């Protein structure tokens with residue numbers, strides 16, 4: 001039987017994670033789909049409901065928790081985020097690979113969960129080349145206070161969290177990183193095709 005795979009991607013904002021995920025989706029449109037998370041955080045100006053996230057109120061989020069509809073959920077920087085079981089299952093059925101963008105704690109929960117033997121889990125952490133590079137990228141975005149910037153930087157390079165992942169991708173050169181992430185995905189096609 002053909003195996004299926006879940007790619008769990010994490011990385012601090014400023015790591016190039018979103019660019020790399022878009023590249024993978026664009027390169028393998030028939031095989032890979034992205035799980036759209038639910039969040040209680042306010043929608044940003046460029047974001048679309050149902051495309052970037054399902055933007056839902058707190059009460060709806062709590063109902064989804066009570067109904068056991070999340071594969072995992074977390075609170076991050078004061079907002080709630082959750083991966084719907086239905087979203088992942090639909091992608092595994094209709095495509096072959098589900099990719100998801102989750103922070104460290106969500107990644108840890110999924111990587112330690114038991115799935116059917118026909119499903120492979122692969123954790124990829126995307127990091128900028130150095131602490132100073134991450135600081136500069138975040139400073140350029142002008143979205144952080146000094147406190148939140150320092151918190152994000154410390155968390156991003158926490159070795160206990162990093163160790164959970166199967167692949168650490170240091171994004172110092174975007175084209176090389178695109179190539180590298182596609183190689184990881186292709187490796188999964190071969191190992192998951194028997």
Ligand code: 5GP
Nearest residue numbers: 037038073074076081082083101102103106
């Ligand atoms: P942002 O608010 O900037 O879109 O995302 C903030 C963080 O939430 C990112 O690190 C992203 O990976 C994480 N995130 C997005 N969706 C989920 C989810 O469903 N579960 C978890 N655990 N984290 C998520």
